[in-house]
Amino acid sequence: xxDDRDPMxxxxxxxxxxxxxxxxxxxxxxxxxxxxxxxxxGNQVEADADPTAHxxxxxxxxxxxxxxxxxxxxxxxxxxxEPCAMCAQAIALARLKRLVFGAYDPKGGGVEHGxxxxxxxxxxxxxxxxxxxxxxxxxxxxxxxxRDCRVDPSP
Amino acid sequence: xxDDRDPMxxxxxxxxxxxxxxxxxxxxxxxxxxxxxxxxxGNQVEADADPTAHxxxxxxxxxxxxxxxxxxxxxxxxxxxEPCAMCAQAIALARLKRLVFGAYDPKGGGVEHGxxxxxxxxxxxxxxxxxxxxxxxxxxxxxxxxRDCRVDPSP
Numbered sequence: 001x002x003d004d005r006d007p008m009x010x011x012x013x014x015x016x017x018x019x020x021x022x023x024x025x026x027x028x029x030x031x032x033x034x035x036x037x038x039x040x041x042g043n044q045v046e047a048d049a050d051p052t053a054h055x056x057x058x059x060x061x062x063x064x065x066x067x068x069x070x071x072x073x074x075x076x077x078x079x080x081x082e083p084c085a086m087c088a089q090a091i092a093l094a095r096l097k098r099l100v101f102g103a104y105d106p107k108g109g110g111v112e113h114g115x116x117x118x119x120x121x122x123x124x125x126x127x128x129x130x131x132x133x134x135x136x137x138x139x140x141x142x143x144x145x146x147r148d149c150r151v152d153p154s155p
Numbered sequence: 156x157x158d159d160r161d162p163m164x165x166x167x168x169x170x171x172x173x174x175x176x177x178x179x180x181x182x183x184x185x186x187x188x189x190x191x192x193x194x195x196x197g198n199q200v201e202a203d204a205d206p207t208a209h210x211x212x213x214x215x216x217x218x219x220x221x222x223x224x225x226x227x228x229x230x231x232x233x234x235x236x237e238p239c240a241m242c243a244q245a246i247a248l249a250r251l252k253r254l255v256f257g258a259y260d261p262k263g264g265g266v267e268h269g270x271x272x273x274x275x276x277x278x279x280x281x282x283x284x285x286x287x288x289x290x291x292x293x294x295x296x297x298x299x300x301x302r303d304c305r306v307d308p309s310p
Contacts, residue, residue, distance in 0.1 A: 068204050110270070
């Protein structure tokens with residue numbers, strides 16, 4: 001059982017659950033100003049038939065709904081994989097204070113790779129970024145998932 | 156009345172309706188493979204308390220829901236303003252065939268400015284891009300909205 005006081009453990013748990021549903025195994029947790037978990041989710045792109053249903057987007061939307069505001073000031077997002085450009089820009093738009101992520105994603109990341117969203121003059125809010133937290137666990141989950149996909153691509 | 160056969164006119168109409176609700180006036184339309192309008196929306200960030208509720212995201216999600224798939228192959232998105240990095244990456248993730256936009260956005264755009272999402276090696280699908288369509292009308296709407304905000308910032 002993941003400890004509620006360890007957001008990355010919760011996020012990894014959500015990632016494993018996503019893998020079990022046949023989704024790319026990425027999980028995320030949104031932490032409120034006083035440390036409570038406002039939202040937790042895994043990828044739901046296939047289940048929801050929604051190309052924007054990355055774990056980060058789901059927890060941002062759910063936390064904003066719960067707080068009744070699109071501005072998640074003093075909140076933190078914890079996610080198992082470096083966010084893509086869509087999720088990175090959503091983090092900036094939501095004014096999140098901190099982003100913590102697990103594995104780096106040289107192929108699709110938009111924070112430390114590619115679009116490097118937070119480094120652009122067009123980005124009007126930059127969160128504190130802490131990458132590489134429990135990197136190996138998050139990366140192993142993804143590598144295992146894609147290895148299995150190659151062996152048996154059928155659902 | 157905007158003509159259903161003129162998607163940018165529909166998008167401009169959605170942008171004007173958004174302004175009337177106190178939202179940043181951006182409107183979007185999603186066109187299916189046979190030219191039918193699958194979804195239309197204006198910004199709903201404030202009304203929905205959702206930082207991701209840009210017009211582009213709303214029409215992508217609605218069209219995917221209607222078609223029952225996260226991959227909007229052979230579909231086009233028409234929007235009054237150059238998309239930000241979030242919306243640009245969502246367009247790539249949705250595998251849209253074509254993006255048509257109105258005004259360029261040097262301050263917040265992610266297609267021709269800033270993150271330039273489609274130009275990165277981390278972007279695995281690049282739509283055809285046509286910018287500057289009815290640019291002045293889309294830009295005038297935005298300039299008018301922000302001018303009014305400065306005069307009277309109260310809702």
